[in-house]
Amino acid sequence: MDLKFEYLADRPNDIPQVITWWHCVWADRMGSDLEKATEQLRLSLSRDELPVHILAILNGKVVGVSAIKLQELAELFPDKQYWLGSVFVDQHHRGNKIGTDMTIKIVDLAKNMGLPHLYLQTINLSGGLYTKLGWAQLLQFKYKGEETLLMIKRL
Numbered sequence: 001m002d003l004k005f006e007y008l009a010d011r012p013n014d015i016p017q018v019i020t021w022w023h024c025v026w027a028d029r030m031g032s033d034l035e036k037a038t039e040q041l042r043l044s045l046s047r048d049e050l051p052v053h054i055l056a057i058l059n060g061k062v063v064g065v066s067a068i069k070l071q072e073l074a075e076l077f078p079d080k081q082y083w084l085g086s087v088f089v090d091q092h093h094r095g096n097k098i099g100t101d102m103t104i105k106i107v108d109l110a111k112n113m114g115l116p117h118l119y120l121q122t123i124n125l126s127g128g129l130y131t132k133l134g135w136a137q138l139l140q141f142k143y144k145g146e147e148t149l150l151m152i153k154r155l
Contacts, residue, residue: 001058003098005105008053008065009045018053018065021088028144048113053086054105056098064089066102068110073121076143077150082110084120084153100129107133110155117154125149 008014019038031037044051056064065088072083084106089098110118119138122130123146127137135151142148 001096003101004057005102006055006057007045007047008041008055009047011055011062012042012045014055014062015041017062018055018088021065021090022086025088050082052109052113054102054109056089056102058093058096058098062090063093064098064102066106068106068113068115068118072119073143076141077119080119082115082118084110084118100133103129103133107153107155115155117152120151120153122149122151123147127151 008018015038019034019041023034046052050070051067053065053067055062065086066084067086069083069085070081072085084103087099087102107118120130120135121143122128125140125147127135127149130151135153137149138152139150140147141150
């Protein structure tokens with residue numbers, strides 16, 4: 001398996017694919033204006049200022065995306081900064097540890113940026129792969145009608 005990582009900032013032509021993936025999962029949060037979402041993502045692209053989006057590329061094909069964000073769930077946790085978020089692996093490539101590899105890559109990038117920690121939210125209340133990668137559970141809460149877990153990784 002030839003898995004590589006590239007910045008979305010270096011591959012802006014892949015933005016429509018990323019927006020399509022995210023919309024499949026988070027349409028309730030994104031709304032229906034995909035052109036607006038595409039433009040917002042395009043304007044936020046960076047390699048060194050948050051948010052930083054990373055693409056997983058397998059044998060030359062984009063198969064996943066993840067990001068380091070300054071803020072997520074600001075309405076619930078306004079004091080918590082630095083998040084792993086927007087994690088998505090194409091359904092045809094799940095089960096190949098791409099999510100694990102992307103998470104490790106994001107943690108390494110966050111360390112290189114000098115961040116003290118990363119937070120994440122997951123609906124897997126066991127923590128799933130994040131627990132296996134050393135993330136600690138902080139709090140279980142309800143968000144948009146779903147039980148959700150807040151986790152942290154100290155860097």
